[in-house]
Amino acid sequence: MNLQQLRYVQEVARRGLNVSEAAAALHTSQPGISKQIRQLEAELGIEIFERHGKRLVEVTEPGRQVLAIASRLLGELDNLRQVGREFSDENKGRLAIATTHTQARYALPEAIRDFIAAYPDVELSLHQGNPRQICEMVLEGEADLAIATEALADYADLLVLPCYSWNRVVVAPLGHPLLATPLLTLENLALWPIVTYDLAFAGRRQMDRAFEARGIAPKVVLSAADADVIKTYVRMGLGLGIVARMAYDPEQDADLGMLDAAHLFAANVTGIGLRRNAWLRGFVYAFIERFAPHLTRAVIERTMAGGGSAFDI
Numbered sequence: 001m002n003l004q005q006l007r008y009v010q011e012v013a014r015r016g017l018n019v020s021e022a023a024a025a026l027h028t029s030q031p032g033i034s035k036q037i038r039q040l041e042a043e044l045g046i047e048i049f050e051r052h053g054k055r056l057v058e059v060t061e062p063g064r065q066v067l068a069i070a071s072r073l074l075g076e077l078d079n080l081r082q083v084g085r086e087f088s089d090e091n092k093g094r095l096a097i098a099t100t101h102t103q104a105r106y107a108l109p110e111a112i113r114d115f116i117a118a119y120p121d122v123e124l125s126l127h128q129g130n131p132r133q134i135c136e137m138v139l140e141g142e143a144d145l146a147i148a149t150e151a152l153a154d155y156a157d158l159l160v161l162p163c164y165s166w167n168r169v170v171v172a173p174l175g176h177p178l179l180a181t182p183l184l185t186l187e188n189l190a191l192w193p194i195v196t197y198d199l200a201f202a203g204r205r206q207m208d209r210a211f212e213a214r215g216i217a218p219k220v221v222l223s224a225a226d227a228d229v230i231k232t233y234v235r236m237g238l239g240l241g242i243v244a245r246m247a248y249d250p251e252q253d254a255d256l257g258m259l260d261a262a263h264l265f266a267a268n269v270t271g272i273g274l275r276r277n278a279w280l281r282g283f284v285y286a287f288i289e290r291f292a293p294h295l296t297r298a299v300i301e302r303t304m305a306g307g308g309s310a311f312d313i
Contacts, residue, residue, distance in 0.1 A: 001040060001043055001044075003073070003074070003077065004036065005036045005037065005039065005040040006040075006070040006073060006074060007026065007070075007074065008022065008026070008033045008036050008037055009037060009040065009048055009063075009066065009067065009070055010067060010070050010071060010074060011025055011026055012033065012037070012049070012056065013059060013067050014136075014139075014140060017049065017056040017057065017058075017059075019033055019034060019056065034054075037049070044062075044066070046060070046062040046063070046066075047060050047062070047063065048060060048062070048063035048066050048067075049063055071157070072277070075275065075277055075278065078141060078278075078279075091119055091121055091122070091282075091283065092121040092122065093121075093122055093123070093281060093283065094122065094123045094124075094125070095115075095122055095123070095124050095125070095144055095283060095284060095287060096124075096125045096127060096137075096142065096143040096144050097124070097125070097126050097127070097143060097144065097145055097146075097147060097287075098126075098127040098128075098129065098133075098134035098135075098137040098138060098142070098143035098145070098146045098147070099126065099127070099128060099134060099146065099147040099148060100128065100129070100130065100131065100134065100147075100148055100149075100201060100225075100226075101128055101225060101226035101227075101228075102201070102226055102227055102244055102246070102247060103147045103148065103270065104126055104128055105226065105227070105228065105247075106227070106244070106246040106247050107147075107164075107246055107270065107291075108126075108147070108291065111287065111290040111291040112124065112126075114290050115283075115286065115287050115290055118286065119283050119286065122283050127142065127143055130198075130200040130201060130225065131146075131148040131149070131150040131151035131152070131200060131201070132151045132154075132200065134146040134147075134148055134151075134273075135148070135151050135152060135154075135155050135158060135273060138158065138273055138274070138275055139155065139157055139158070139275060144274075144278075144280075144284055145272050145273065145274050145284070145288070146158070146272065146273035146274075147163070147270065147271075147272055147273075147291075148270065148271070148273070149166075149201075149203055149268045149269065149270045149271070150200065150201070150203070150205075151200075152271050152273040153271075155273070157275060157276055158273040158274065158275065158276065159273070159274045159275075159276050159303065159304060160271045160272070160273050161271055161272045161273075161274070161288070161292070161295050161300065161303065162269050162270075162271050162292075163269070163270045163271055163272055163291065163292040163295070164269070164270055164292065165267045165268065165269045165270075166244055166245055166246060166267065166268055166269075166270065167244075167245055167260075167261065167262035167265060167267050167268070168203070168207065168242050168243065168244060168245060168261045168262070168264075168265055169242075169243060169244075169245050169248050169258050169259060169260055169261055170184065170189065170240055170241065170242055170258070170259040170261050171231060171234055171240070171241040171242075171243060171248060171253065171256045171257065171258050171259075172234065172240050172241070172256065172257050172259075173234065173235060173237065173255070173256060173257070174255060174256065174257050175257075176240070176257060178192060178240065178259070179257040179259065181259075184259045184260075184261060184263075184264065185264070186210060186211055186214050186216055186264055187214075187216065189218070189240065189261075189264070190211065190216045190217070190218045190219070192219075192239060192240045193219050193220075193221040193238060193239030193240070194218050194219060194220045194221065194239050194240050194241075194242060195220075195221060195222045195223075195224070195230050195233050195234055195238055195239045195240065195241045195242075196220060196223060196224075196230060196241065196242040196243070197223060197224065197225070197227075197230070197242075197243070198223045198224060198225050199223070200225075201225055201226075203244075203265070203268040204223070206265055206266050206268060207242060207265055209266075210264060210265045210266070219239075221238055221239050222238060222239070227241075227243040227244060227247030228247075230242075230243055231243065231247075231253065231256065234256065235255065235256070241256075242261065245260075245262075272288060272291075272292070272295070274304075276304070277304070278304075280300075285297040285300060288300065
């Protein structure tokens with residue numbers, strides 16, 4: 001048994017039992033992976049994967065136990081590497097953040113600017129995607145942390161730290177009749193075409209549930225992954241835009257009117273997702289605190305150790 005075999009098993013499971021994709025991701029051959037998995041199964045005396053001919057079709061019950069242990073072992077191996085890097089040069093390294101467009105464009109810039117000034121020798125990289133994609137990036141070791149509103153809590157292997165809550169605004173071209181309404185309601189909002197976020201992003205399901213609870217079917221004519229695209233089509237007259245409050249800038253969006261919609265929709269909480277039991281370098285704690293000042297190193301360590309909750313702030 002060796003670590004390479006455990007990596008092969010883990011990657012095959014991550015790739016939906018597609019050995020070819022796992023081989024490409026690990027820069028090796030499909031027959032080589034299949035052979036190593038067979039050898040591991042023979043040594044353990046169990047089948048990790050159920051097969052139909054040569055095709056893997058399911059993870060067996062003992063296979064699920066093997067995958068859980070492999071995940072812990074490989075995670076601890078990565079922690080060992082991080083310890084070495086931390087104590088060889090605590091202010092040099094790489095920090096990879098996986099996040100959505102809205103967070104990268106509107107929530108993160110100041111924290112990133114301040115972090116780069118304080119840690120000039122840390123290479124910082126941003127990976128963008130939808131919430132599920134960025135969670136997978138952290139679990140697969142491609143990113144150190146994920147910042148999103150959705151999906152984080154759906155992954156048992158991620159520890160979620162709450163950062164801030166937010167709600168929505170309605171944007172429309174100046175002169176639009178809705179901007180003169182004395183009280184914005186779901187009913188008068190639904191009279192107009194709507195441009196808003198895709199179902200995977202920025203609390204869209206919360207918005208849909210608010211309309212459903214009132215028995216209203218809004219006419220969503222276009223959905224998109226980021227607020228800049230939404231505002232572009234609002235400017236073209238396709239409909240009203242419903243975006244995150246942070247995505248409206250009074251100066252840059254001076255050609256758009258804005259109505260607060262916090263009374264119409266439940267608030268959302270943006271969080272940071274970390275791989276459970278990960279060993280974090282000092283500058284990772286420093287970045288998190290710059291982005292969410294209540295998440296000090298002490299709070300994060302206590303939460304990771306199971307001695308408290310980051311929601312107790």
